[in-house]
Amino acid sequence: MKSGKKIPRTQPPEQKPEVRRHNFQEVSLGYTPAMAQLEASRCIQCKKPKCMIGCPVRVHIPEFIDLVAQGKFLEAAEKIKESNSLPGITGRVCPQEDQCEKHCVVGIKGEPLAIGKLERFVADFERLHKSGDSLIQTQPTGKRIAIIGAGPAGLTAAGDLAKMGHEVVIFEALHQPGGVLFYGIPQFRLPKDVVEAEIDYLRKLGVEIKVNYVIGQIKSLDELMKEEGFHAVFIGTGAGLPHFLDIPGENLNGVYSANEFLTRVNLMHAWEFPRFDTPIHPHKVIAVVGGGNTALDAARTALRLPTTEKVIVLYRRSREEMPARQEEIQHAEEEGIDFQFLTAPFEFRGKNGWLSQIACYRMALGKPDASDRRRPERIPDSEFEVKADAVIIALGSGVNPLIAKSAEDLQTDSKGHIELADEDINVTSKPGVFAGGDIVTGAATVISAMGAGKKAAQGIHEYVMKGNH
Amino acid sequence: MYTILEKENLAPRVFRYIIQAPDIAKKARPGQFVIIRLDETGERFPITISDMDSNSGTLTVYVQAIGKSSLEMSELHDGDSILDVVGPLGNASEIAKFGTVVLVGGGFGIAAIHPIARALTEAGNHTLSILGARTAELVLLEDAMRKVSSEVCIVTNDGSSGSEGLVTDVLLQKIKEGIPIDRVIAIGPLVMMKSVADLTRSYNIKTTVSLNPIMIDGTGMCGACRVTVGNQMKFACVDGPEFDGHEVDFESLFNRLNSYVSEEYEARQRYIQDTQDKEPCRLEASSQTVSSS
Ligand SMILES: Cc1cc2nc3c(=O)[nH]c(=O)nc-3n(C[C@H](O)[C@H](O)[C@H](O)COP(=O)(O)OP(=O)(O)OC[C@H]3O[C@@H](n4cnc5c(N)ncnc54)[C@H](O)[C@@H]3O)c2cc1C
Numbered sequence: 025m026k027s028g029k030k031i032p033r034t035q036p037p038e039q040k041p042e043v044r045r046h047n048f049q050e051v052s053l054g055y056t057p058a059m060a061q062l063e064a065s066r067c068i069q070c071k072k073p074k075c076m077i078g079c080p081v082r083v084h085i086p087e088f089i090d091l092v093a094q095g096k097f098l099e100a101a102e103k104i105k106e107s108n109s110l111p112g113i114t115g116r117v118c119p120q121e122d123q124c125e126k127h128c129v130v131g132i133k134g135e136p137l138a139i140g141k142l143e144r145f146v147a148d149f150e151r152l153h154k155s156g157d158s159l160i161q162t163q164p165t166g167k168r169i170a171i172i173g174a175g176p177a178g179l180t181a182a183g184d185l186a187k188m189g190h191e192v193v194i195f196e197a198l199h200q201p202g203g204v205l206f207y208g209i210p211q212f213r214l215p216k217d218v219v220e221a222e223i224d225y226l227r228k229l230g231v232e233i234k235v236n237y238v239i240g241q242i243k244s245l246d247e248l249m250k251e252e253g254f255h256a257v258f259i260g261t262g263a264g265l266p267h268f269l270d271i272p273g274e275n276l277n278g279v280y281s282a283n284e285f286l287t288r289v290n291l292m293h294a295w296e297f298p299r300f301d302t303p304i305h306p307h308k309v310i311a312v313v314g315g316g317n318t319a320l321d322a323a324r325t326a327l328r329l330p331t332t333e334k335v336i337v338l339y340r341r342s343r344e345e346m347p348a349r350q351e352e353i354q355h356a357e358e359e360g361i362d363f364q365f366l367t368a369p370f371e372f373r374g375k376n377g378w379l380s381q382i383a384c385y386r387m388a389l390g391k392p393d394a395s396d397r398r399r400p401e402r403i404p405d406s407e408f409e410v411k412a413d414a415v416i417i418a419l420g421s422g423v424n425p426l427i428a429k430s431a432e433d434l435q436t437d438s439k440g441h442i443e444l445a446d447e448d449i450n451v452t453s454k455p456g457v458f459a460g461g462d463i464v465t466g467a468a469t470v471i472s473a474m475g476a477g478k479k480a481a482q483g484i485h486e487y488v489m490k491g492n493h
Numbered sequence: 494m495y496t497i498l499e500k501e502n503l504a505p506r507v508f509r510y511i512i513q514a515p516d517i518a519k520k521a522r523p524g525q526f527v528i529i530r531l532d533e534t535g536e537r538f539p540i541t542i543s544d545m546d547s548n549s550g551t552l553t554v555y556v557q558a559i560g561k562s563s564l565e566m567s568e569l570h571d572g573d574s575i576l577d578v579v580g581p582l583g584n585a586s587e588i589a590k591f592g593t594v595v596l597v598g599g600g601f602g603i604a605a606i607h608p609i610a611r612a613l614t615e616a617g618n619h620t621l622s623i624l625g626a627r628t629a630e631l632v633l634l635e636d637a638m639r640k641v642s643s644e645v646c647i648v649t650n651d652g653s654s655g656s657e658g659l660v661t662d663v664l665l666q667k668i669k670e671g672i673p674i675d676r677v678i679a680i681g682p683l684v685m686m687k688s689v690a691d692l693t694r695s696y697n698i699k700t701t702v703s704l705n706p707i708m709i710d711g712t713g714m715c716g717a718c719r720v721t722v723g724n725q726m727k728f729a730c731v732d733g734p735e736f737d738g739h740e741v742d743f744e745s746l747f748n749r750l751n752s753y754v755s756e757e758y759e760a761r762q763r764y765i766q767d768t769q770d771k772e773p774c775r776l777e778a779s780s781q782t783v784s785s786s
Pocket residue numbers: 117118119172173174175176177178195196197198201202203204205208209237238239240260261262263286317318319321349424426427460461462463467468469470471473712
């Protein structure tokens with residue numbers, strides 16, 4: 025495998041921009057087995073693999089890549105799953121350029137190994153070729169665990185706990201498990217059958233998923249533990265309450281939060297209206313405010329709706345500061361999305377109750393701020409208007425208050441995030457209650473939520489097995 | 494799956510459903526609502542909980558068949574089931590001993606006022622319920638409201654039951670009679686709630702209204718239900734649905750509620766068309782009632 029250094033990084037085929045901007049199918053088509061083996065052959069099998077340092081859950085990267093190089097794809101999948109139970113998802117959505125691939129030594133002189141693409145290939149291969157899951161038979165422990173929220177944090181915790189022999193019930197507020205993986209990240213980046221397959225696997229492990237259960241409203245934490253007989257609870261309820269700009273005109277029709285827009289399209293299938301009942305108004309020019317993954321997902325989703333003629337992203341800093349993944353920015357540019365950098369809206373203006381113009385300032389970058397990015401400052405007298413009949417606000421979100429409101433003894437920080445009493449096992453101030461994912465950290469990543477779910481599962485296991493809970 | 498145990502047609506286009514939902518019934522309080530999705534292709538829509546019985550594990554809801562989803566729901570019968578019922582959502586009404594409370598229920602809003610009136614009467618208040626509707630047959634729950642209120646006044650636009658006029662006429666009359674009113678709770682069409690709030694503002698009587706903006710998740714995630722109250726953005730599903738009527742920006746709510754009117758219309762027409770093709774005679778009647786809305 026050592027000779028491979030000179031082979032360039034293998035690019036998987038993609039749908040052409042002019043084709044994909046009209047459909048919701050996945051942009052990247054993934055490796056063929058031969059491509060995967062070729063890419064894997066570029067790995068120099070470091071003794072002290074740096075890439076693993078970059079991975080929040082420490083996937084055994086060189087080992088799985090070696091198995092791919094040998095064509096042992098199913099074994100490679102097993103290897104990844106020792107530390108990451110959802111590789112089909114992380115292979116697609118992890119910001120690898122900031123994590124594993126950033127540390128890859130092959131990347132010092134050339135391009136780093138395509139670790140994410142390989143991970144995705146292996147997971148897809150396993151999903152399509154494995155006949156029946158090898159379900160580990162564990163001795164039931166007789167302990168019952170409640171998981172609140174079926175996002176990546178909750179799903180990971182549930183899977184790990186079920187494998188340890190506990191009886192696991194997930195309570196999910198929506199009618200569909202998956203969290204952001206389902207309602208937020210669009211099909212063309214993460215096909216929903218990939219997510220469904222993971223959820224099915226949990227069901228096979230014996231996990232029960234109760235949808236339509238908003239904990240805090242239908243049952244409190246105490247009721248779950250005292251009346252329903254759960255020995256421990258994990259809270260993975262994610263982010264909530266979308267932020268708005270707090271500028272005039274936000275109540276005009278045509279102004280959406282990214283969550284609303286994406287939920288209408290992804291979860292409620294508004295793009296298939298009228299076959300599905302949830303509508304989205306037929307907009308022509310859609311602006312998106314923000315520069316993260318959510319903003320780009322909203323922009324690229326908007327572009328794919330049948331009546332859309334133009335999508336404009338308004339971002340107050342410049343391209344370099346955009347927090348979205350490189351790959352997403354590049355895909356969006358290829359698809360013809362218009363980026364207006366150094367632009368900040370200050371008023372939404374409307375006609376007959378509908379948005380028609382967005383009044384903006386031009387910005388300049390000043391000194392770095394607390395986030396270490398240069399602070400955007402308003403250029404005097406630089407007002408101008410952007411014509412748009414819809415605007416999607418993608419500026420992140422605050423915290424969902426429902427659970428904390430129903431449990432006074434659960435400690436939260438000033439913003440409402442649940443506080444951990446011990447970060448090694450993700451336990452909260454309330455005995456028997458663990459938490460992880462965006463509800464603890466604020467909006468973060470899929471893999472960090474999964475990492476938190478994993479740690480909490482271990483913490484819960486020790487907690488329920490040691491005491492007479 | 495949530496089974497419909499009983500469905501009754503109370504007035505043209507108005508139906509009452511008793512739905513099996515034991516966990517929700519156990520927790521639901523007056524003022525709260527559920528979100529319903531009828532089937533896989535359905536939309537999520539909020540409905541106020543009008544009654545709950547934890548012993549039988551049932552919820553009572555009233556549905557007015559005006560949009561596609563509610564029309565479709567009006568086609569369901571005893572024993573049929575609903576795919577998703579989520580709740581109880583929103584905050585419960587504040588129940589305390591205020592003294593004299595006037596409950597104003599407009600048309601369909603009477604169904605929502607009923608459990609609140611009962612709880613307030615039980616809490617020792619003198620409850621005066623003003624029930625208003627366009628015409629006599631739309632005055633819902635009259636008997637039930639008499640049972641749970643200290644006093645009931647009926648008012649219809651055409652005078653076919655009770656006095657002729659608007660709920661605000663009766664309210665104004667009561668205020669002028671000098672009855673000390675400690676609180677007003679108004680639930681009904683937006684215009685009605687706005688006029689009640691406008692009236693009580695000038696007499697400085699605290700007034701609660703229950704808002705019904707467009708909702709999707711009902712858990713505070715999407716922001717579709719945002720309303721402006723006291724110049725601040727609030728999410729009706731987690732901060733409401735009840736708010737101080739004197740602080741609510743009704744104008745922007747009117748506007749937002751109208752945002753999907755044309756899509757609603759399209760869906761409804763299509764639904765009527767599709768079902769009519771199958772069963773021409775039975776739906777003739779309902780399509781007529783629909784067009785009068
Ligand atoms: C549009 C978008 C794109 C993103 N793109 C990426 C990306 O490319 N890469 C990446 O790594 N990260 C991305 N993220 C961030 C990532 O999705 C989140 O960090 C991650 O999903 C957090 O996982 P979680 O399990 O904590 O919460 P969530 O995924 O938010 O799941 C929480 C679940 O809990 C449920 N819930 C909430 N309240 C209750 C309650 N009271 N009772 C019961 N259930 C409840 C919710 O309905 C939801 O299903 C993106 C986020 C968004 C919004």
